[in-house]
Amino acid sequence: MKHLLSIADLGAEGIEEVLRVSDSFVEVSERAIPKVPTLRGKTVVSLFYEESTRTRLSFETAARRLSADVMNFSVGTSSVKKGESLKDTVETIEAMGIDAIVVRHSSAGVPWQLADWVDASVINAGDGWHEHPTQALLDCYTIRQRRGSLDGLRIAIVGDIKHSRVARSDVLAFTALGADVTLVAPPTLLPPSLEGWPVEVSHDFDGVLPKVDVVYLLRMQQERQTEALLPSLREYTARYGLTTRRAHLLQDDALVMHPGPMNRGVEIAAEVADLPSALITKQVANGVAVRMAVLFLLLGSGGDLG
Amino acid sequence: MTADDLRRAITRIAHEIIEHNHGLEHVALVGLQTGGVPLARRLAATLAEIEGSEVPVGTLDVAFYRDDIGLRPVLPEAVTDIPFDITGLTVVLVDDVLFTGRTVRAALNALNDYGRARAIQLAVMVDRGHRELPMRPDYVGKNLPTRRDEMVDVSEEGVVIGDIRDTDPRGRA
Numbered sequence: 001m002k003h004l005l006s007i008a009d010l011g012a013e014g015i016e017e018v019l020r021v022s023d024s025f026v027e028v029s030e031r032a033i034p035k036v037p038t039l040r041g042k043t044v045v046s047l048f049y050e051e052s053t054r055t056r057l058s059f060e061t062a063a064r065r066l067s068a069d070v071m072n073f074s075v076g077t078s079s080v081k082k083g084e085s086l087k088d089t090v091e092t093i094e095a096m097g098i099d100a101i102v103v104r105h106s107s108a109g110v111p112w113q114l115a116d117w118v119d120a121s122v123i124n125a126g127d128g129w130h131e132h133p134t135q136a137l138l139d140c141y142t143i144r145q146r147r148g149s150l151d152g153l154r155i156a157i158v159g160d161i162k163h164s165r166v167a168r169s170d171v172l173a174f175t176a177l178g179a180d181v182t183l184v185a186p187p188t189l190l191p192p193s194l195e196g197w198p199v200e201v202s203h204d205f206d207g208v209l210p211k212v213d214v215v216y217l218l219r220m221q222q223e224r225q226t227e228a229l230l231p232s233l234r235e236y237t238a239r240y241g242l243t244t245r246r247a248h249l250l251q252d253d254a255l256v257m258h259p260g261p262m263n264r265g266v267e268i269a270a271e272v273a274d275l276p277s278a279l280i281t282k283q284v285a286n287g288v289a290v291r292m293a294v295l296f297l298l299l300g301s302g303g304d305l306g
Numbered sequence: 307m308t309a310d311d312l313r314r315a316i317t318r319i320a321h322e323i324i325e326h327n328h329g330l331e332h333v334a335l336v337g338l339q340t341g342g343v344p345l346a347r348r349l350a351a352t353l354a355e356i357e358g359s360e361v362p363v364g365t366l367d368v369a370f371y372r373d374d375i376g377l378r379p380v381l382p383e384a385v386t387d388i389p390f391d392i393t394g395l396t397v398v399l400v401d402d403v404l405f406t407g408r409t410v411r412a413a414l415n416a417l418n419d420y421g422r423a424r425a426i427q428l429a430v431m432v433d434r435g436h437r438e439l440p441m442r443p444d445y446v447g448k449n450l451p452t453r454r455d456e457m458v459d460v461s462e463e464g465v466v467i468g469d470i471r472d473t474d475p476r477g478r479a
Binding site for chain 2: 021023024026027028031032033035036037038039296299300301
């Protein structure tokens with residue numbers, strides 16, 4: 001496989017292969033010198049049309065730990081501001097001789113468009129409300145690390161499903177690996193149609209909590225209030241926030257996850273985020289190893305991914 | 307080589323390691339994935355029988371250090387596990403077959419990332435020749451002249467040379 005655009009391209013086998021190779025990169029990350037010479041001479045460009053410090057840093061760290069060279073194309077200060085088209089920008093970057101583009105864009109489908117235009121590998125780091133495949137891979141990895149496998153696990157994804165690329169990629173990945181997914185959200189924050197989604201839907205967070213192995217909270221954005229999708233953030237927290245009271249409804253070994261950045265006190269209570277069952281910093285740490293695995297599999301292994 | 311030949315070779319190599327290093331203090335074994343790992347474990351058990359002391363055993367996968375990355379499919383076969391600090395130790399690398407020497411080159415680079423060993427030695431069950439790099443083993447089970455296109459298979463049952471070779475450039479079954 002040349003690009004990583006969607007979780008759907010990987011299938012269960014491809015996901016498992018990424019997770020297996022990630023184990024080796026977790027070992028690399030734990031060494032005194034967490035760096036291998038594997039991608040020496042390769043160049044990875046991060047092209048972020050949407051601000052994202054953590055995902056960009058995670059990818060760039062992953063590339064550096066593989067000894068690749070990293071270029072960071074900063075849209076805010078670049079020719080894009082002077083009106084350069086996406087195609088011209090990408091062709092300019094490619095002319096510098098690069099091997100992979102990590103792209104984030106507010107429009108769904110941009111990574112596919114890029115893959116059409118360039119010879120380099122394209123990695124989708126988030127396109128609109130559509131997909132964020134590496135987030136889903138690191139989420140799967142983190143769950144598997146704790147529970148051995150996702151097969152048969154019950155996972156609740158809670159919050160703004162409608163505007164969440166994380167939710168879309170997670171649903172695809174979790175269900176591909178055999179988990180049962182329940183979406184918990186107010187009706188205004190669900191997609192207009194869930195046809196074809198292999199999920200259940202609930203508006204009763206309290207009722208779902210005792211039954212799940214993993215509760216995955218999404219970031220609640222302030223804008224949803226002004227868009228009149230929510231009466232208020234306080235109201236959201238009252239019905240869908242993982243408060244301390246609700247955390248007690250969870251089974252003892254249930255896991256709490258969040259893609260970050262967290263709004264403490266909104267979708268997750270400050271104390272809950274610091275519980276040992278909360279894997280939020282573990283997700284970040286695993287993110288570097290999983291992205292190393294993706295870069296290695298696309299640029300270095302010569303193997304067939306997916 | 308039969309299973310008995312293999313056992314005798316392991317016993318001899320164990321004695322050579324002890325003699326060469328004047329005992330087993332500060333000696334550790336690292337088996338190369340995948341063929342060197344069972345040999346390293348058997349060698350460690352034999353060393354323990356002879357000297358009555360345990361040596362640390364690690365396993366190393368050299369995939370990320372290979373020089374043919376991008377030229378052919380390269381994937382790690384297992385997670386490296388070296389649960390001790392190699393700094394100051396004499397590390398005996400253990401592999402089943404020594405062929406071109408490229409795997410050993412990768413292993414030397416990899417070990418360097420785990421610390422500064424006092425010395426690194428190389429033990430192989432079969433040296434089949436055809437070196438492409440200047441590598442010389444310290445301990446050899448058997449020198450086995452082969453053709454380049456033959457394969458050498460080392461298992462518990464012994465060592466077999468076959469005619470058909472698959473795509474593994476390390477020349478294994």
